[in-house]
Amino acid sequence: MIRQRTSIVIESASPTWLRRMLRGSHLMSAAILLAALIEGGDYLPYAAVISLMFMLAQAAISILLGAISEKRIANLEDLAMKVDEQRAQIEQLFGMTDMLQSALSREDAGEVLAATASRLLPDLRGALYIFNNSQDRLDLASMWPEDGISNPIKTLVPATCWALKRGKVQINDPHSQSQLCCKHNGGRNATIEVPMIARGKVHGLLMLASDDQDGAKRLREIARIAQALADSMSLALANISLQEKLRTQSLRDPLTGLYNRRYMEDALERHLQIAERNGSATSVIMIDLDHFKKINDSHGHGKGDAVLRDVAAQLTASVRPTDIVSRYGGEEMMVIMPGCGLDQALKKAELLRSRIESLSELHGTPVTASFGVACVPETSSTMRDLVPMADAALYVAKEAGRNCVKAASRRHPSSPPTNTPRLAVSKK
Missing domain, CATH: 1.10.287 (Helix Hairpins)
Structure with a gap:
């Protein structure tokens, strides 16, 4: 006293x-x-x-x-x-910002965040959540420390998180009856949640948790540090997202989502070199939609675009993960099938033909395609004659009445390589 x-x-x-x-x-x-x-x-x-x-x-x-x-x-x-x-703390935050500039993926950024947060706030546990591709939930991307004790929830729904709904910092104190608490908290620990907002878009959520009985007080003290961590991380996630978008635009066709022709040519050359070293086969399927101009003229370009997207979806869903589906140009598409012989490629082409034809009922107009198949080493010897031979087989399919599969003629094992495509033969 x-x-x-x-x-x-x-x-x-x-x-x-x-x-x-x-x-x-x-x-x-x-x-x-x-x-x-x-x-x-x-x-x-x-x-x-x-x-x-x-x-x-x-x-x-x-x-x-x-x-x-x-x-x-x-x-x-x-x-x-x-x-x-x-x-x-400021020096470590600057160091974190510098490291995040070198991060090439969300995994790299998560490691940088975990390392910095562990040094700045060693008494707290943390977790990083990032929106999935459909933007309907957040998945756990990183957590720290990796001690086997921390057990954050794996997914978050934005509707259950006050921080995401308000776009502001939220401190959840399960021991207080007078404060709102996120539904996903579960009443286990006091947590502070900071939405990661950059360029007007929410990219993720930073969550820090305290195991102390009076952990909410500690979390209020470090609210500014948590906000600084989230701000640096949000800019990094925005840059990574932009880089991925630019990378995708440089490799894929914007309408169908298939790989573009430039990527296809590089991939075909790479797979043919691997096939030559391993002595394995590589097949190419050329696809051209029948009477596509008529669809555009009769139903409009919107219907044509919808048909192209659905055809692309059928192709990607019907091939192997190692196969490459690309938009060759206009209504033409190509499938590269590494490690696949001519007979297997013909069976796959027939399956693709039936899948495309099944779209006719959906669109209320005939949707069919013609197919030309070529293979190294069965029909071609190099990349220079592989694609032209598949294209020649495609024209044979067109002349045969469309909506069918034709293969290039098999070459004789002893025949020397040639730079000019041989005539394609019909394959029943």
Whole structure:
């Protein structure tokens, strides 16, 4: 109790007035002693008593000033320590921003975030959630520490998260009855959730959790650090998303989502080189939609675009993951099938033909395609004659009445390579 009162006195006392009182007491004490010495007689004992009282007051004031000085020194030391901590935090945040500029994927960015957050906030557990491709949920992308104890939920739905609905920082305190708590929290731990917003779009969510009973207080203290982590991470995710979009646009056709011709040519050359080393076969299927101009003229280009998208979907759903489906140009498409012989490619082409023909009922108009198949080494020897031979077989299919599959003629094993396509033969 006495210490508490003393502390209150120290905090409320003004050092300026205390110093003035100390100087005044010195002057008064000296003046009283000087007057007593001059007058002499009975004044000396009274002067001595009064001077002693002033000396006691001076001692009390000196002690009070010393306590104030010590408290101020302690406050300055604490302030200097906090400044050093903030400087270290700022340096680590700058280092994190620099590292994120080199991140090529969301996995790289998640590792940088986990490492920085572990150094800045070693007493807290963390998790990074990123929107999936359909933008209807957030998946757990990274968590720390990897101690086998942390068990964050694997997916989040935006409708259950106040931070995502409000676009602001949300502190969930399951031990408080007066505060809103996200439904996904489950009442387990206090958490702070920061939405990652950049360029007007929410890219993900940063979640930090405390295992302490009074963890919400700790989370309020580090709210600014959490916001700084989320801001740096959101910009990195936005840049990675933009890079992926540009990469996709450079490799894929925007209408059908298939690979474009430039990627197809590079991939075909690469697979043929691998096939030559391994002695394996590589087949190519050329596809051309029948009477596609008639569909555009009769039903409009919107219907034509819808037919192209559905045909592309049927092709990608019917081939192997290692096969490459590309838009060769206009209504022409190509399928590269590594490790596939001519007979297998013909069976696959027949399946694709029936799948495309099944789209006729859906679109209310005949949708068919003609197919030409060629293979290295069965019909062709190099890339230079593989595609032309598949194209020649495609024209044979067109002349045969369309909506059928034709293969290039098989070459004789001893025949030398030729740069001119041979005639295609019908394949029943």
